[in-house]
Amino acid sequence: MTIMTQTQRDEREIHRFEFRGKTPEYFKIWLVNVLLSIITLGLYSPWATVRTRRYFYGTTVLGGANFEYHADPRSILVARLVLVALIVGGSFIAGEDAVRSAVHSSLLFLLLPWAMVRGFAFNARNSSYRGIRFGFVRRYLRLYLIFLPATALIIAFNYYIAALLLTPENELASVYPLVVAPVLAALAGVWVSAPFTSRAYHRFKAEHHRLGRTELGFRPARRRGYLCALWLLPLAAAAVAAGIGWIFLSTGWLQAMLGWYDAIAAYILLLVLALVTAWLLLTSMLFKLYWAGVTAQRGRILCDISVWRFALHIRLVNLLAALLTLGLAIPWTRIRRAAYLAAHFAVETEPQAMQFLLADTARAGSAFGDEFAAGQGFDFDVGLI
Numbered sequence: 001m002t003i004m005t006q007t008q009r010d011e012r013e014i015h016r017f018e019f020r021g022k023t024p025e026y027f028k029i030w031l032v033n034v035l036l037s038i039i040t041l042g043l044y045s046p047w048a049t050v051r052t053r054r055y056f057y058g059t060t061v062l063g064g065a066n067f068e069y070h071a072d073p074r075s076i077l078v079a080r081l082v083l084v085a086l087i088v089g090g091s092f093i094a095g096e097d098a099v100r101s102a103v104h105s106s107l108l109f110l111l112l113p114w115a116m117v118r119g120f121a122f123n124a125r126n127s128s129y130r131g132i133r134f135g136f137v138r139r140y141l142r143l144y145l146i147f148l149p150a151t152a153l154i155i156a157f158n159y160y161i162a163a164l165l166l167t168p169e170n171e172l173a174s175v176y177p178l179v180v181a182p183v184l185a186a187l188a189g190v191w192v193s194a195p196f197t198s199r200a201y202h203r204f205k206a207e208h209h210r211l212g213r214t215e216l217g218f219r220p221a222r223r224r225g226y227l228c229a230l231w232l233l234p235l236a237a238a239a240v241a242a243g244i245g246w247i248f249l250s251t252g253w254l255q256a257m258l259g260w261y262d263a264i265a266a267y268i269l270l271l272v273l274a275l276v277t278a279w280l281l282l283t284s285m286l287f288k289l290y291w292a293g294v295t296a297q298r299g300r301i302l303c304d305i306s307v308w309r310f311a312l313h314i315r316l317v318n319l320l321a322a323l324l325t326l327g328l329a330i331p332w333t334r335i336r337r338a339a340y341l342a343a344h345f346a347v348e349t350e351p352q353a354m355q356f357l358l359a360d361t362a363r364a365g366s367a368f369g370d371e372f373a374a375g376q377g378f379d380f381d382v383g384l385i
Contacts, residue, residue: 011351014302019342021059027331029055046076056338057127062347071126098165102158109154113143124209135210146200149193153186195226202290217295229285237278244270277316284311291345299349305341314340 033048050073057067087108094100117138124134144151160183190197199220206218244267284307291303318333 012299013349013351014346015063015349016346017342018061019059019339020061021056021335021338023332023335026055026335030331030334043077046073046080049073049076056334060338060342062129065130068128069126070128071122098162102162106155106158109151113147114140117143120205120208129211132212135212137208137210139204139208143201143204146197146204149186149189149197153183153190156182156186159183191231194230195223198230198286199223199226202286202293206290206294211296214297217297219293219295219300221289221293225285225289229282229289233278233282233285237275240274240278241271244274276319277312280311280315280319281307284315296349299347302346302348303344305344310340 029051033044033051036044037048050069050071053069053071057069060067090104090108091101094104117136117140121136121138124136127134160180203218203220206216209216284305287310288303288305288307291301294301314337318329318337321329322333
């Protein structure tokens with residue numbers, strides 16, 4: 001990483017993002033995408049995905065130039081069909097056999113890190129800025145090691161389900177502790193390792209992306225940021241949920257005022273709202289931790305979003321608007337989110353760094369393996385916002 005002198009720090013350039021998308025423009029694209037996807041029973045969805053990304057990339061501007069997305073929808077369609085065949089075909093072969101079903105679901109989960117790496121590579125190769133392609137260096141083993149605790153949890157859970165289904169009812173009491181122990185151990189492992197897993201995953205994702213020959217890096221936040229997000233925030237959410245439950249179960253006047261069924265409905269509604277809010281805060285905090293740590297050889301990403309505002313004013317309001325309008329507000333919510341992020345993202349560079357970038361070149365290339373990755377059903381976008 002290039003070390004900047006004091007003079008360079010004083011002269012550093014700030015390039016802010018600008019989002020030029022408009023709700024009426026995107027609403028037309030969204031409406032056509034939805035109608036054609038319904039008419040074609042989902043076969044048009046790859047074209048809908050590409051049209052959407054091209055619109056948002058094309059209306060996101062940095063330093064006077066917009067981003068571009070170049071993916072071929074046909075390759076995404078083929079990949080999605082292969083994915084459906086793997087899921088449906090495997091389920092058909094497994095049938096009602098508990099062991100085969102457990103093996104099938106475990107194998108699908110084991111493919112996830114591979115699909116993630118391929119998806120990153122595909123979206124990177126099909127994204128560009130000023131004609132320079134992004135890239136992604138594929139390192140499968142490292143990602144498998146990062147997700148080892150989660151993999152152990154899935155395998156242990158499949159073992160738990162298969163063991164329960166294969167055990168006669170009169171023997172469940174004797175084998176239950178032996179069956180539950182691996183699942184509880186795996187859950188504990190995931191809980192303890194979650195902050196470190198998330199931090200390692202963020203580093204992996206950033207450090208393997210490229211823009212032309214410009215390597216990206218990651219300057220991770222302190223561990224306490226991840227510990228707060230993935231240990232303290234879930235505990236706080238559980239405490240709030242327990243508090244809501246205690247209020248409704250111990251306060252008789254609520255039941256007398258609302259009636260039993262209405263009180264239960266109100267409790268469930270508040271509980272869901274509390275859990276959704278906690279989830280939005282958690283993911284928003286991780287979002288900011290990630291982008292605030294992304295660096296490059298001649299600069300870094302600046303992210304000054306407010307976690308609370310992004311989670312509640314933007315994402316929660318967007319979610320409620322989409323639900324209350326039965327999805328008709330989705331174009332407005334997506335434009336609103338993109339505009340907010342663009343207003344709070346920038347790139348800080350050394351003097352003349354953008355000119356050095358323009359002098360760079362990148363190999364485009366293509367491979368069926370990368371195209372297959374985009375159809376895995378995962379939305380791993382390389383777009384800067």
